[in-house]
Amino acid sequence: MLFRMRTLDLPQDVFLDIFDAAPVRDLEPGEVIISAGEPATQVFNILSGVLRVTRTGTDGRRQVLSFLFRDNFVGLTATESYFFSVEAVTHARVSCCPRRQLDERLARDPKAERAFLNMMFRVIEDILDVVYSLGQRTAIERLAVFLLYLRHWRRLTDNLADDNDPALREIQVPMSREDIADFLGLKKETVSRSFRDLEERGLIRRLDTHRIRVDDLKALRHLAGIWDFASPRRLTAPPGQPA
Numbered sequence: 001m002l003f004r005m006r007t008l009d010l011p012q013d014v015f016l017d018i019f020d021a022a023p024v025r026d027l028e029p030g031e032v033i034i035s036a037g038e039p040a041t042q043v044f045n046i047l048s049g050v051l052r053v054t055r056t057g058t059d060g061r062r063q064v065l066s067f068l069f070r071d072n073f074v075g076l077t078a079t080e081s082y083f084f085s086v087e088a089v090t091h092a093r094v095s096c097c098p099r100r101q102l103d104e105r106l107a108r109d110p111k112a113e114r115a116f117l118n119m120m121f122r123v124i125e126d127i128l129d130v131v132y133s134l135g136q137r138t139a140i141e142r143l144a145v146f147l148l149y150l151r152h153w154r155r156l157t158d159n160l161a162d163d164n165d166p167a168l169r170e171i172q173v174p175m176s177r178e179d180i181a182d183f184l185g186l187k188k189e190t191v192s193r194s195f196r197d198l199e200e201r202g203l204i205r206r207l208d209t210h211r212i213r214v215d216d217l218k219a220l221r222h223l224a225g226i227w228d229f230a231s232p233r234r235l236t237a238p239p240g241q242p243a
Contacts, residue, residue, distance in 0.1 A: 013119050015112040016073070018105050019045045022095040027051075027088035034075060034086040043075035043099050049092025050174050054085050054182070064183035067175060070157045073119070075099065090174045133226050134184065142184045143194040144224035147171055147204065147212060171212045 024047065027033065033044060036055065051068040065084060068074055074086055076099065106113045133145045150171045154160070160167060173180075181188045198204045203220045205213040214220060221227055 013073075013115045015102070015105055015109075015116050016045060018097050018101050019095040022097045024093060024095050027092040027094065029088050029090055032085060032087040033094060034082050034084065036082055036085045038082050040075065040077045040080055040082045041099055043073065043097050043102050044086075044094045045097075046070055046072045046074070047093040047095060050089040051086055051092055051094075052089050052175065052179060054087070055083070056085075062182050063185075064179055067153075067179075067183070069153045076102070089179065133224070137225070139184075139186050139190045140194045140197050141223055141225065142186065143180075143191065143198065144203070144220050145226060146180060146184060147173075147198075147214070147220065148224055148226060151214070169214050169217075170207070171214060173210050173212055 022045075025033070027049065033051070034042075046068055048070055051072075051074075053065040053068065053074065054062055055065060056062045067089070068086070075082075077083065106116055130149065133149075134142055137145065150173060151168055154171060155163070155165075155168060158167065175183075177188045177191045180186075181191045184191070186194075195204075195206065198220075199206055201219070203214070203216045203223070205215055207213055
């Protein structure tokens with residue numbers, strides 16, 4: 001699996017020009033673009049919408065490995081087949097490119113190859129960032145982390161340079177409670193109860209099923225034990241401020 005987490009201060013990855021003339025595919029919620037076990041012949045760039053990356057164990061239990069947002073790239077593996085599945089959470093649009101075309105682009109252009117390697121390093125850092133942020137956390141703390149994760153992605157996809165932008169008070173939560181539970185390693189009922197607990201503490205307000213308003217960002221960050229997800233520069237709190 002490979003997906004890139006964009007940051008506000010980094011230039012566009014030059015190798016993504018392979019998607020400039022690539023065909024575009026519109027997805028319905030639940031539609032699959034990658035199935036585990038299939039030959040890994042395509043790579044994708046997400047133009048809009050939200051997708052999820054999953055693996056299912058031999059016992060039938062599903063783990064959501066990641067959610068993908070606009071400008072994420074997915075589909076490359078170290079083997080000849082996919083070991084994960086990717087499907088749409090919402091209506092989405094993706095551009096599709098043969099994996100062979102990406103390999104050829106990187107082979108003939110050292111600058112593109114370096115940009116690709118830098119992207120991979122960022123992906124590893126971001127994966128470790130999320131693992132660290134969720135590890136050794138209670139259920140309500142994990143949900144607080146998840147809401148900050150979604151807030152961070154809204155900041156990136158809407159290109160909001162100011163962390164205090166009023167638009168960031170509202171967080172879109174397009175995924176189901178079951179999706180969130182499978183991402184956080186919790187039961188669906190625990191996720192619902194944790195939402196209620198956050199609301200009762202005055203940290204958030206549920207506007208509807210898929211929209212959350214953050215009423216106390218400082219307290220939400222304190223509960224989560226993190227500030228944001230802008231690795232590798234992410235700190236538990238900015239210098240001079242409490243975590």
